[in-house]
Amino acid sequence: MRFVYPAVFKYEDDSFWVSFPDLDGCFSYGETAEQALLNAQEALALYLEPDTDNPSFPIPSKITDIENVSAPGFVSLVATDVKVDMGKSVRKNLTIPAWLNNKAEAANINFSQTLQEALKQKLLLQ
Numbered sequence: 001m002r003f004v005y006p007a008v009f010k011y012e013d014d015s016f017w018v019s020f021p022d023l024d025g026c027f028s029y030g031e032t033a034e035q036a037l038l039n040a041q042e043a044l045a046l047y048l049e050p051d052t053d054n055p056s057f058p059i060p061s062k063i064t065d066i067e068n069v070s071a072p073g074f075v076s077l078v079a080t081d082v083k084v085d086m087g088k089s090v091r092k093n094l095t096i097p098a099w100l101n102n103k104a105e106a107a108n109i110n111f112s113q114t115l116q117e118a119l120k121q122k123l124l125l126q
Contacts, residue, residue, distance in 0.1 A: 005060045010073040022058045045080040
């Protein structure tokens with residue numbers, strides 16, 4: 001799964017220090033901005049790596065909601081991919097309007113895939 005979180009980059013003592021406001025205890029640094037970004041991606045992946053069969057991930061803040069970043073510092077989005085073991089599948093019954101079902105079937109929509117994508121988006125972007 002792809003995750004994107006805002007990060008605060010601060011320049012001090014000839015290094016860039018990185019913190020994630022939404023992830024308590026997730027920090028990184030680098031001697032250059034590029035190195036700090038790469039290290040931040042790795043730190044984010046390690047922090048989010050699930051260690052249970054029922055992983056939960058903090059909801060990322062909007063980048064525009066991050067305030068009080070003093071110069072020389074900036075806020076940037078950091079993205080990483082995390083392998084999430086989806087485990088076994090479960091069967092769900094659901095009810096949708098007939099007209100919606102007919103249109104989806106006519107468009108060859110994969111109901112399971114569409115529901116999974118919608119749930120992932122809903123849970124990660126709230």
